Amino acid sequence: MNAIRAIGGILKGMSVTFREMFRPTIVENYPDGAGPYKGARFEPRFRGLHVLQRDESGLEKCVACFLCAAACPSNCIYIEAAENTAERRISGAERYAEVYNIDYNRCIFCGFCVEACPTDAITHGHGFELATFNASNLVYRKEQLLAPMPKEIQSAVQREELRAHAPEMAH
Amino acid sequence: MADVTITIDGNKVTAPAGTLLIEVCKSIGTEVPAFCYYPGLSLQAACRMCLVEIEKMPKMQTACTVPISEGMVVHTTTDKVRQARKSTLEFLLGNHPLDCPVCDAGGECELQDMTFSYGAAESKFMEAKLHRDEQQWSPVVFFDRPRCILCYRCVRVCGEAMDVWALGVQNRGSASIIAPNEGDHLECEECGMCIDICPVGALTSGAYRYKTRPWEMKHVGTTCMHCGDGCKTTLGVRRHETGMQIVRGDNRDKSGINGDFLCIKGRYAFDVTHSDERLTQPLVRHEGRLTPATWEAALELVASTFKRIRDEHGGSAIGVIGSNRTTNEENYLLQKFARVVLGSNNIDHHRTADFPALAAALKNTQVRTAGMRDVFNAKTILLIGNNPTDQHPLLAWQIRNNVRLHKARLFVVNAQDIKLHRQATAFAQVPSGSEAFAAAFLAGNDSVGESVGGDARNALLAMRQALKGAEEAVVIFGSEIRGAQVKAAVNLASALNAKIACLGDYANSRGAADMGLYPDLLPGYAQTSSEIFTGHWGALPEQPGWNIEQMVNAARDGQLRALLCVGSNPVVRYNVDPFVLQKTFLVVNEMFMTETASLATVVLPAACAYEKSGTFTNTMGDLQVVKKAGDLAGTKPDFEIVIEIADRMGFDVRKLVSLGGGTRADMGQSRGAQTGEADRHAVWLEAQNLEPRMTPFDPAAVLDEIQRLVPGYGEASRLNVAAGNDEHTTALEAGQGSATSDPDLVVPSEDTLFTSGTLGRYSNTLHSVIESRRKVPADKKTPV
């Protein structure tokens, strides 16, 4: 009787274990997981490292209106604007940000810049591993913040460039 | 006119009858919005924003066109008025693009402000907005057509105020569009007034376009560094990798002697400050080539060489040439340095008008000098010589608008048919060189009538009649009249009971003259033996020194062993043979590698007038403040350079910059902490055990001494000057009034609207305008 009770007890106890084995894991496998965040997962509205978005044709959404810099309570955004030309088009509107720096020494991730952006160009991504041994590494430049060019557009752009240079190559 | 009392929103207001209602409302702080109304320009009533309700009138009335009359009862805050404003904005926003994020005006746009005030943010229409492509009208004027709200301010300011008439309206109805005079581009004075006056971002400046946003800039009110008129200008500065960069020039608060006005140079030619060709490192000639050196090495070399030459050959072996674009304080310091430290009277500058002759002629007369404001308010203006439209744009603006708004009478005597002829009541074209005879003839001296020729004589005779009994007159003459001839102009002014002014060419030409950059004159046109100065400075060299020509000759003979040339280009201005200066130890403080700098033994990179503090005196004698706006790493103001040379020569700089006594100086003016650089002020201060409130690098300390010692400057209110206003100085009539010899050394700059001496050669904007002109064939030019 005792043995049966004991086995029953073990089974009862193990049943929780077995049941949990087939349930989805709650514990995250950070930092050994897959993906850019090494297994860490975030709520959609988590405010991490900023991402500068591109539009559907691959152009930068940012038009260098400086509203993010104006809204920033810690004054950590530095922008220099420049004008798009017919030959060199970077953004959809008349001008683009030639320099776009965010100083993460100062950024408090309040999200005001995202609120202020009239073109939805700046968003909070989920990047979070910002620690560094050198504070000057914390000034992120535009190249580090920009969303990557979608693959299909990238290849289309390359084709376009090849075609543009083809006559030169022929010479 | 008699005063009347009206009621605005229940408040009783008394104002002269005939005042425009909108101005009365403004005076009591009642906001009546308007796009097309602009003070000083003709009335339009086109925008309908200023509609207010007036009792006993059936319809709402435009406040910008209604003159007030006794007992008027006005309501500006009723629902009906608010609705009218809101609907007008709705009408405007119907076709106005919503590109505020990329619009230059975003943040300082009147349409934006009013939309915030009165709502109308809701979209009511489904149809597409009218769109037209942006146009470039000139190198400096861009027109974004859909943004235009057709207030016609640009058309009026260009036509009425500038007398250029380059803008007009094409088409009608909703297709109406502002258009330039040459079809697709502008042929005009490129003053940029249209851009400045545009309430929205339709007209944008080529120089400022898309560079930054209004709230990103710091605004520094200073004085323009180009011509001699001394317009107040507000520079918008932004931090930049090389320091503070100037990105915009305008006169944002419409204050100062120029009000709305700035010409192309004031508005755009600040770009010389960040030209690629700026010198940012001292250069020392080493084995025949100018090679970069440290400031310490360069200054040490200069100081030791000056000291050696002074001790071995006497101060008269060293010459100094000053500048027309350095501040009063620097000029004063420079000549004091020459006389006290070097012990030399060999000091001169590029003279563009004969101010000492005027000072001498004014001696023992009742004639007073006119300020720039007097020109706007005088009832009669007599202009002899010069072409202010090109060389003194602000003066031309003042004259034009005085004639237009106050019905002043303008009389012009000139060898050329200048543009101001259009405003003139009478015009007399006299042979070139006979301007002084014309002045004498107008004053009643018939004997010189033959010198001006028959036709001109008749014109002058009529002018003489018309001038009789003239009140509140101003006589203005250019550099055509110089030397002893200036007396004729003064006699004429005396006969007319008029004020007088003489036109010099550069930002501080008058200051250079007032501060004694002459071999035979001390500050205030005092003789070299003047006790005012010997009393304070100790013994001074008594013999008058060499002027520029004599210095060059002395250099040829090997007598001039060293020459300090501060912000001046005598090699070009006086056609100096470059080989003459080979044997001379030539030190040049310059912004650029000019012809003179390229001959130098040592070149010291100088800060320009927008990068330092001090004061300028414009050609009319108005003293104005110069404030530090931009900053270029590596340069030093001439003030600091001179002090450091003197210090390294072993001179007690406390004798050069009198510290203590008089007004306390403002701390940190010459090197603001705003640049984020190490405060050299403080470092120097510490090292020299000086009292913390005054440093030898402080121009204000020198201004203090100027005010004490230079006649005509003492009365100027420091408070007023520091606040950005102008103070008229009277060194010409209040000083000792000694003349200098050699009126032939006066070399006018002959600048046009698009050139600015040596400095203008380094402005990309001025270049691009000149280039764009060249593309137009000469036969297609419209006559002015």
Added chain:
Amino acid sequence: MADLVSHPDEVKVVSQRFGKGAAAMDRYLELDGYKAVQKALASGPEWIINEMKASNLRGRGGAGFPTGMKWSFVPKESAKPKYVLCNGDESEPGTCKDRLILEHDPHAVIEGVMIAALAVGAKTGFIYIRGEYRYLVDIMRKAIAEAYARGFLGKNIFGSGVDLDVRWHTGAGAYEVGEESALMESLEGKRGIPRIRPPFPAVVGLWGGPTVINNVETLASVPHVILGGGEWYAKLGTPKNGGTRLFCLSGHVQKPGVYELPLGYNLRKMIDDVGGGIWKGHKLKAVVPGGSSVPILKADEIDLAMDFDTLMKAGTFLGSGGVIVLDDHTCIVKFCLRTTKFYQHESCGWCIPCREGTDWMKKTLVRFHAGGGIKRDIDNLNYLAENMLGRTFCPLGDAAAMPVIGMIKKFREEFEAHLEGRPCPFEEHGAAVEQLPVLA
């Protein structure tokens, strides 16, 4: 050239010489020509102005300002020359009376200008003729030349010692220039844009001089007033509305044309009797009683005396006398669109409400009529029009707004019938509006 029409009820005063070849000088002289001006010369300015006041003649251009009073405002002494202007820039859709006067009786206009000049002491008169009326310019040029040839104009007219010049000028085809101050700008060689008032033209007008400006019909009536006497003329109409008036009956009536009827003539009678009733046996739907810019009247509202005051009480205006009749096959939305298109095209662009308002009204109406309307559009249109009304620089904005407001108020159900992508209920007849025999 249009055929002349007539009706027994007509009282021919201004139109008495129509069709009689009076454009020729000799014929005009036979028909009592240039007698009025001689009488005026003999009687002096004060007498002329008193006669004009007695005649109760009100301006025929549209606003109906008493002519005698207008002339009396001109200062007697003036440093700058005084002028008389004849406004022949007749552009209001539905109005075509000045054209007939200029064609059939140009000398009457010249004579009217001369009398006005004598009354106010002007030495120069201008007759400004609409740009589209090219052929009338030739007639007027010839008439003026003849008057000069006879010594009626120029130095020492009729041997009286008085000098008087009359010149013609032609516009370039802008409706806006029909506005008096815009006409002056145009005459001075500038863009035809109205001026700010005050000062009024009677004080500061053409080239800064005091100026009298009157409509062609007004000035053509003047010789008749002078010859017949002010009292006689006043009795022709109703009290305060002296004389007769040329009514331009157009639209869907049997006999459209220009009829001279006494002021106060019944509108229903005008349509049914004078105009011969509605064409093709259709029914009356609406009437625009004073040129396209005045509010519309519904069929049951037209029992009105056609004079300035009665129509004002009825919420509309006598305007320029262009009576446009619409039958029940007409789509009011399309009519509204057509009217708005005209004003959008003619808006000068000077002030914001008119420039932008007409444009958006047109855009909305084009879509609305094509079946793309939504319910909010009707209120939107009304909102646009109401915010233009009374807030524009010149009356053109009002002219564009009033018809729209009137039509939406009185025919809202017809607008609603166009909603939600339904095609125009009148589409098969929609062409009728385009074919309106508008004479202008």
